[in-house]
Amino acid sequence: MNEKEKLFNGGVLTEARKGAIEPPRDLWENKKNGLVIIECPQRIPCNPCHTSCPTGAVKAFKDINDQPEIDYEKCTGCARCVAVCPGLACFVVDLTWGGDGVALMKLPYEMLPLPQEGETVDCLNRIGNTVSKGKIVKVLEPMHDRTMVVHVEVPRDLVMDIRTIRVVKQA
Amino acid sequence: MDLIEKHPILEFKHSKKVKFSFDGIEMEGYEGEPIAAALHANGVRIYRITPAKEQTRGFFCAIGKCSSCFMVVDGVPNVRTCVTPLKTGMRVETQLGKGVIPMDA
Amino acid sequence: MSATLEAASLGCHVTLVDSDLALGGQLIKQTHKFFGSKDERAGTRGFKISEILLEELNSYKGTVEVHTNCTATGFYKEDGVVSCVIGEDEYFRIKPEKIVMATGAQERLLPFPNNHLPGVYGAGAVQTLMNVYGVVPGKKVLMVGAGNIGLIVSYQLMQAGVEIAGIVEAMDKVGGYWVHAAKTRRLGVPIYLRHTIREALGDKIVEGAVIQEIDDRFQPTGKEIKIDADVICMAVGLTPTCELLWQAGCEMVFVPQLCGHVAQRDLFMRTSHKDIWVAGDASGIEEASAAMVEGRIAGVGVAKALGHGEASEHSGRLEEFKRRLADLRGGEVGQKICQGISCCTVNEWGV
Ligand SMILES: Cc1cc2nc3c(=O)[nH]c(=O)nc-3n(C[C@H](O)[C@H](O)[C@H](O)COP(=O)(O)OP(=O)(O)OC[C@H]3O[C@@H](n4cnc5c(N)ncnc54)[C@H](O)[C@@H]3O)c2cc1C
Ligand code: SF4
Ligand code: SF4
Ligand code: FES
Numbered sequence: 001m002n003e004k005e006k007l008f009n010g011g012v013l014t015e016a017r018k019g020a021i022e023p024p025r026d027l028w029e030n031k032k033n034g035l036v037i038i039e040c041p042q043r044i045p046c047n048p049c050h051t052s053c054p055t056g057a058v059k060a061f062k063d064i065n066d067q068p069e070i071d072y073e074k075c076t077g078c079a080r081c082v083a084v085c086p087g088l089a090c091f092v093v094d095l096t097w098g099g100d101g102v103a104l105m106k107l108p109y110e111m112l113p114l115p116q117e118g119e120t121v122d123c124l125n126r127i128g129n130t131v132s133k134g135k136i137v138k139v140l141e142p143m144h145d146r147t148m149v150v151h152v153e154v155p156r157d158l159v160m161d162i163r164t165i166r167v168v169k170q171a
Numbered sequence: 172m173d174l175i176e177k178h179p180i181l182e183f184k185h186s187k188k189v190k191f192s193f194d195g196i197e198m199e200g201y202e203g204e205p206i207a208a209a210l211h212a213n214g215v216r217i218y219r220i221t222p223a224k225e226q227t228r229g230f231f232c233a234i235g236k237c238s239s240c241f242m243v244v245d246g247v248p249n250v251r252t253c254v255t256p257l258k259t260g261m262r263v264e265t266q267l268g269k270g271v272i273p274m275d276a
Numbered sequence: 277m278s279a280t281l282e283a284a285s286l287g288c289h290v291t292l293v294d295s296d297l298a299l300g301g302q303l304i305k306q307t308h309k310f311f312g313s314k315d316e317r318a319g320t321r322g323f324k325i326s327e328i329l330l331e332e333l334n335s336y337k338g339t340v341e342v343h344t345n346c347t348a349t350g351f352y353k354e355d356g357v358v359s360c361v362i363g364e365d366e367y368f369r370i371k372p373e374k375i376v377m378a379t380g381a382q383e384r385l386l387p388f389p390n391n392h393l394p395g396v397y398g399a400g401a402v403q404t405l406m407n408v409y410g411v412v413p414g415k416k417v418l419m420v421g422a423g424n425i426g427l428i429v430s431y432q433l434m435q436a437g438v439e440i441a442g443i444v445e446a447m448d449k450v451g452g453y454w455v456h457a458a459k460t461r462r463l464g465v466p467i468y469l470r471h472t473i474r475e476a477l478g479d480k481i482v483e484g485a486v487i488q489e490i491d492d493r494f495q496p497t498g499k500e501i502k503i504d505a506d507v508i509c510m511a512v513g514l515t516p517t518c519e520l521l522w523q524a525g526c527e528m529v530f531v532p533q534l535c536g537h538v539a540q541r542d543l544f545m546r547t548s549h550k551d552i553w554v555a556g557d558a559s560g561i562e563e564a565s566a567a568m569v570e571g572r573i574a575g576v577g578v579a580k581a582l583g584h585g586e587a588s589e590h591s592g593r594l595e596e597f598k599r600r601l602a603d604l605r606g607g608e609v610g611q612k613i614c615q616g617i618s619c620c621t622v623n624e625w626g627v
Contacts, residue, residue: 011457
């Protein structure tokens with residue numbers, strides 16, 4: 001087992017795989033409201049990302065165990081899948097957002113304390129290391145079921161690293 | 172008490188607060204919740220001491236299946252405190268050894 | 277609950293006894309959203325599913341009788357009587373025509389020095405404390421086992437504000453769903469693959485643990501790592517609760533894929549005892565989604581045997597439930613389950 005396999009076997013994505021691929025750059029750069037990134041590389045009996053997607057961007061599953069496949073043309077970045085996915089495996093990244101060097105991420109969040117609009121938070125990568133600060137733009141509860149979708153402004157070059165946020169305790 | 176005050180998903184509805192005693196010390200807990208949970212919230216971890224090896228035991232399964240949480244309750248030994256609801260005024264004691272069943276019970 | 281609902285919907289009178297203080301079994305402890313499809317309420321949190329079932333049960337007030345804090349302690353083969361105890365000492369006996377045994381599962385423990393210390397808790401116990409009674413289980417927890425339970429309970433502990441010192445897993449891969457591992461990892465929890473717990477530290481209560489890497493033959497290698505923790509949470513698997521099935525003399529087989537001894541059953545979940553059905557984790561460790569469908573199947577089976585409902589209704593419902601089970605079991609994990617089930621299923625009992 002090499003380092004990469006070890007990481008992946010412990011729940012850390014190390015490269016693109018079936019069910020966990022990066023959206024096509026060209027489309028992504030210009031898509032207002034962003035595109036979905038799904039990281040769900042294992043066959044599991046689960047499909048709410050498909051059944052809840054209002055535009056059919058997550059293609060129909062032949063078998064409920066299939067990994068999700070995405071038609072990026074159809075994705076509107078609405079982040080509904082972010083709110084419903086039980087695996088917290090859907091994220092939306094909007095590269096058209098804001099000024100130079102920043103992007104907007106819409107991330108699922110089920111911890112306390114809740115971040116406040118305008119607050120600066122830590123942005124964590126896939127192994128929980130803080131890789132940058134981010135600014136909270138919005139905190140929504142789309143399904144009214146306690147899974148929050150947090151909109152956070154992050155450094156643009158880190159959108160493929162950052163996967164969650166942590167509220168920094170005030171001293 | 173060591174309770175979860177805020178939770179991102181759950182809201183806890185506790186019932187009425189009642190007083191009970193543990194080895195003579197007065198404690199508070201919620202009526203109808205398992206004795207073991209009330210003790211844990213009060214920081215009590217050791218529920219009995221085993222007869223042969225004199226090892227300390229707490230609870231383990233919390234569903235009434237492993238016997239780890241036996242205590243003496245109102246004088247009666249071998250009560251599974253993880254599934255026995257707390258009542259006001261209960262006398263809960265650490266069980267030493269096998270526990271002696273009172274003659275008149 | 278599912279078996280009760282299905283049987284009641286076909287006109288049976290049902291007495292439901294559960295040893296817990298509330299109905300719902302494992303479900304009431306699950307704060308996370310479930311997988312599965314819409315039919316099994318995917319994306320709904322476990323405890324919500326239990327609330328939905330409870331509401332459905334309430335609509336059968338006249339025909340369903342519920343006893344909680346009531347344990348079925350024995351089954352008497354001679355006359356088919358079941359003895360029950362409410363609380364610790366209030367005994368009664370009932371003689372049902374048909375019985376569904378859906379007693380769930382029991383936690384396994386690993387042998388290691390000091391595993392008796394208070395603070396070594398089963399994962400289910402930790403969940404009960406924090407998710408049902410809102411009691412903080414500890415300050416810092418070492419999780420043993422990275423199956424779905426270990427992963428999910430770690431995540432739930434973090435939601436309750438408890439720190440996770442790490443998750444130890446003997447295999448070279450997490451056993452639970454990858455996405456569950458990913459969501460705990462990104463919160464900074466280390467997962468120690470190919471590691472095992474060597475001993476719990478502490479005199480009267482747990483103060484820490486020693487873990488160590490293991491080789492291909494599960495022998496310890498490498499240096500011991502000391503971990504600070506006041507709770508060691510055991511999530512090394514479940515095994516079906518089947519004492520009553522043994523007592524009843526049902527034909528049992530050991531099926532590793534289903535995590536223990538299970539009763540042989542036919543397509544309607546009927547055991548070799550003509551009046552006893554099984555369902556859920558008691559018939560093999562799987563998932564709530566499948567457990568609920570199995571419960572429904574057993575419910576139909578019982579109704580059929582009692583002559584409630586039309587034959588076409590029974591076969592129609594059975595087909596529908598079979599389809600749902602097949603869908604649920606189509607994945608990596610499901611394959612293993614199907615192998616297991618094929619080892620203990622008979623087509624029809626000659627009864
Ligand atoms: C941490 C964790 C996470 C899980 N996550 C998921 C998930 O995401 N998706 C999923 O589909 N499944 C999940 N499961 C699995 C799921 O919870 C179980 O498969 C399901 O609850 C099994 O249902 P059951 O009715 O067979 O058993 P249980 O829910 O265990 O219910 C058995 C009931 O029987 C009672 N009982 C036992 N013996 C007796 C007796 N002698 N007399 C009276 N009553 C008795 C018990 O008190 C209990 O209430 C999870 C389980 C755990 C522990
Ligand atoms: S972001 Fe919206 S449109 Fe895109 S995949 Fe998710 S649910 Fe579908
Ligand atoms: S809803 Fe989430 S966990 Fe389920 S298949 Fe879709 S991406 Fe994977
Ligand atoms: S903790 Fe197992 S019986 Fe009470």
